Amino acid sequence: MSRARILVVDDEPFNLDIVAEYLDEMDFDLVMVESGDAAWEALGDREREFDLVLLDRMMPGMDGIMLLRKIKADERLSSIPVIMQTAATSPEQVREGLAAGAFYYLTKPFEGEALQTIIRSALDDMRVRRELRASLNDHAKAMNCMTEGAFSIRTLDEARNLASFVALLGPQPETLAMGLCELLVNGVEHGNLGIDFAEKSRLREEDRWEDEVAHRLSLAENRNKSVRLKVWGDDSRWVFEIRDDGPGFDWRRFLDFDPERAFAPNGRGIALSRQLSFTSLTYLPPGNQVVVTVPKSDKPA
Template sequence: MTNNRPHLLAVDDEEINLRILEHYLSDSDYQVTFAQSSNQAWDYLTNADYQFDVLLLDWVMPDVDGLELLKKAKELENYKHVPAIMISGLSAPSAISKGLNAGAFYYLTKPLGQDVLFSVLKAALNELSSIRSLVENQDKFTDAFSLINHGQFNFRTLHDVNCLVESLSSMFPHNINTPIGLRELMINAIEHGNLGISYQEKTHLMEIDQWEEEVERRLLLNENTDKNASLNIDKNSDRVEITITDQGIGFDWEEFLEIDNERITDPHGRGIAIAKLFSFDDLNYVAPGNIVKVRIDLRPQ
């Protein structure tokens, strides 16, 4: 099925919950396919006529629960990087952490709010767009970047980050998670480091859909026009070590190295922890927090 609108797969065994989602999404720009069981959803996921851009998965279902369905979907080549949003009445922090650690992009608790749903869907589709761009461009600079042993790159804007990450992704042709993690750390260096956007400010900006506009506005301020961040590469035969440095005052990074239960439903704040889990073999910040070092082991393929 081809359609220019983003295609969502919504899975829930209770019809009332699917009707709520249908009501929320009926006048939106999304195309939605509904499944009332994991088995029905799996039939859609393995049908070549369907390609979904976001998965909305209920956790508790009688046949196969949403977490198991997510794990199975991630094993499919064309759904390896498609974001999944878990929806559940389970609001215990341990349950939320379990979903995120399994690879869910986000976790929403019932009853579901329409504004929160649309905000999370937009973030998920932005993430998917970035990943698809990385995948499409991953082979573009493979020969050139395979020759690099040492190098430094300076970056200042979100556009710089996207360009650099797309180029660097060719160094890791078998692991798209590494450039995704680098992108997270580089954006953190710009927004929080050089531009001083606080956690609370970013939460508000994302809620009103003005984060990117605020980043661009602050980049134009006189006190920020000369601020750059840097990315240094040190590569040998068995590993790549990357250091990212910004010109900020640092931050209390230790609380962001793990998925924090108190921030777990915020629209951001999990990127560093996810990167630590899935993107790198080692990640460490250097006090006061404006320098982060990561290591990627080069494994034979």
């Protein structure tokens, strides 16, 4: 597996040195630049693709928010995860960053462990997106005859495979796959296995999340639990219904980006999916069933 290439942007050389020291043992290919303009030039090099951008918010000239908006407006670069490192942590400032596309936040000054945790989380998300994208083409021809379907999954891998398969029904399969994957994975880990937001944050920090999921899947009380997906369509839209065997949860807290959770390594997936992947997203009480829709064409349903 090739090393992850990370673009680190900070106008203070001392801060770049700190990041390099914190990440020294993680075998990343680090590209360090001291301005937004230099970062934009590096991102424009098609011979050098980046897996992640670690971006300082407050810089002279092109600041972090300006650069972030340019990244998210560029079709080739928009899927690169961006971690915003900043001392500007008021709710209004965080909302501005979230609106611009910074779904990962790191408060300055930070410890090496916090930096490593948020980078692992962002790279894991990026890896899943790339795997979903790669598997889309494998299923494309099989979807032409589908009008409805019912599926049942238990594991994270099954969630990702199913998401990439049924997403081919939508007009933007890659975006739909990411949203469906998020909801299916939530059904497995939160619904069936009882891993809540705080516990997942801790497991992410300890780099034990997937190991804990595998352990809980093996327990007798969870062996018969599943997440079911039903899909059907009408003249204008596809409807996806996802249900797990858990007790439900207070989904209302997770429908929108919350500045208080911006600095956690998880907890933004539902809001991101609602914003980018679906025409509508509706949870049904007690929270173990969600219904989402997408149009059958690029025209709004």
